[in-house]
Amino acid sequence: MEAWQAINSVRVVREFANRPLEPDHLTRILNAGRRTGSSKNAQRWVFIAVQDGEHLRQLAAVGRYAGHLAGAAAAVALVTPDPNGPRGKSIMWDLGRAAQNMVLAAWELGIGSAPATVYDHVLAGRLLGLPAEQDCSFILSFGYPADTSELTAPNRRGGRRSLDEVMREERW
Numbered sequence: 001m002e003a004w005q006a007i008n009s010v011r012v013v014r015e016f017a018n019r020p021l022e023p024d025h026l027t028r029i030l031n032a033g034r035r036t037g038s039s040k041n042a043q044r045w046v047f048i049a050v051q052d053g054e055h056l057r058q059l060a061a062v063g064r065y066a067g068h069l070a071g072a073a074a075a076v077a078l079v080t081p082d083p084n085g086p087r088g089k090s091i092m093w094d095l096g097r098a099a100q101n102m103v104l105a106a107w108e109l110g111i112g113s114a115p116a117t118v119y120d121h122v123l124a125g126r127l128l129g130l131p132a133e134q135d136c137s138f139i140l141s142f143g144y145p146a147d148t149s150e151l152t153a154p155n156r157r158g159g160r161r162s163l164d165e166v167m168r169e170e171r172w
Helices: 003-009 023-034 053-062 067-071 088-108 121-128
Strands: 046-050 074-081 112-117 134-143
Touching: 003 088, 023 046, 023 074, 023 088, 046 053, 053 067, 053 074, 053 112, 053 121, 053 134, 067 112, 067 134, 074 088, 074 121, 088 112, 088 134, 121 134
Parallel strands: none
Antiparallel strands: 046 074, 074 134, 112 134
């Protein structure tokens, strides 16, 4: 799959087949995050891979819209130092880039994903065994789609604003 094809066709998938990820697929996803460029090459992230079904069900309680974690084959918790600290903006920029790389690498392999925002940081920290100076604000779920037609579904009309609506030249 070419890069543009992945970018143009990727979908959020929240319902997964009851099937574990191939080990080399999970490794590829994690390496896509690891290989992401970062500000000053600081690489201020740790990725916690979770595959145990009970652990995934527990993690589904960390946010209002995190229920998809319970049915995922795997999840990757995106862990960083405190994003509200002095380098918080660059940390979050880098983390977003790493997350998108993982999502696109998964899509190329026929694996769907969805992001979950962590609202209960105390619970997430406890479930993930995080040291006090580390934070997890986002967790990505991964799995083979329950409905495989999602992998080839055409873009919906009106699903994205046109380039003319979101682009300006030189100034607003």
